[in-house]
Amino acid sequence: MANRSDGNVHALEFREAKPSQGDASRPISDLFRLDKRTIIITGANGFLGTTLAIAIMESGADVVCLDLAPKPTATNWGDVENAAVKNCSQLTYYPLDITNDKAITETYAKFIPTLRYPVKGLLACAGLSLNGPSTEFPASGFRKMMDINVTGTFAIAQATAREFVRTNTSGSMVLVASMSGYGANRGVDTAGYNSSKAAVHQLTRSLAAEWGSRVGIPLIRVNSLSPGYIRTAATAEALQKPGMENQWTGDNMLFRLSTVDEYRGPVLYMLGDGSSFMTGADLRVDGGHCAW
Template sequence: MSRLAGKVALITGAASGIGLATALRFAQEGASVVLADRNEQGLAEAVPQLPAAGLTHLALVMDVTREADWARVIQTIEQRLGRLDVLVNNAGFGRFQSIADTSLAEWRAVLAVNLDSVFLGTRHALPLLAHSGRGAIVNMSSIRGLVAGPNTGAYCAAKAGVHLFTKVTALECAAAGNGVRANSVHPGHVQTPLTAAAYAKPELAAQFLAHTPIGRFGQAAEIAEAVLFLASDASSYMTGAELVVDGGVTAQ
């Protein structure tokens, strides 16, 4: 398996969940992976899980909302690995609360992690991605970037922003002729450490599953396969597209 052989990939939010599952698949497919997260302990535990034969993996602690951290991480990648072929803007979180109960600080926190980080990552990584000649950006949106749900106002706004920002990125890169493609992934209800508390509530879990035609929660590894496809040359004619992996939620 070598769909990413010789490539270097940067994944944010890589200490757990979809980010870690994606890092594992990328390494299995021959990529050297840079795992970025603000969870230093999680990173320390994640890196040894990756296949390492002939590969160089890095764990970099960063806050994706801080521009200085992005500049440092991209500089480190260039100095130590010499290239960047794939950027996966995966870091994110949400708050399950009504608009009336959401403070401005809470609103800004959700947008900063989910949307500002995608802008910052794209802006700082683009020169190195363009230098690779076949760069790929995969941005993690959500079904909430396509369809609304109650009590998810800030999250919906952020993920919808990621959805359209990805398309703008794709168009600008195509116009520049820099070889960089940009696509978004839109997961449905997926079991991860971040969603564990919510899905552990029987009534809430039943509500989510009642609106999922497949009748079960998704797994992080299933989303990682979609990210792998968009990061690899198998999707070489795709840019500005959205790949929905939601068990049929948005088909209704």
């Protein structure tokens, strides 16, 4: 067992490395299955959350959906419910403000006893995007984005990790970041949003470092997903700006915007066992936007 110290903190104990965690005998199809596990999704009422909830249930998991609205209001929520029935999945929805620590604790206490399977995954989609010239943009808006996109993401990851520890269950977390965490976006003023998503990248690495090999904590893998521009109702208004459609499509190598369904495969990969040696990483799915 190794001890590690940087001179400023007490020495930490880490698990001994094992020769291999892989299992070559498992069928490839199993590596992308999520059977007999529960996945928590924040921002589950949004365009990305609902689409991924369906995909996760199609892969065999039960889903706990969390979002601000008292009840689901997504136009495709019927499709989410139909997917639960079709795949014999347990689907529940709870209203939650991820910036409220007390509410997180109370909500977890409500749904944990109702689960059929242990919590083995978190998909943190909840986020806020506000934009405006930085000479005029209110600092309160900047704080709000940081509170939701960074602090809220940390708080929900912490609550989920505590459940992993309580049940001594390993699991995988996917924190939704953005390609905007890598650089500034042409044509839009989003200093606060970009800063918050860069912070999610760093949060991912830091949590992965803590939870990947610490003695007394089950193996928790933490990765992030960085989507490119997505064509949704949420981006429709921005695309009405003259020249914005050409700007956004021309900024990536595939010369088009993505659709929400194109993030199903990447998320299932990171939540499932196919990514067993992946942690502390960001999976950028941006059509080559950041690769120019």
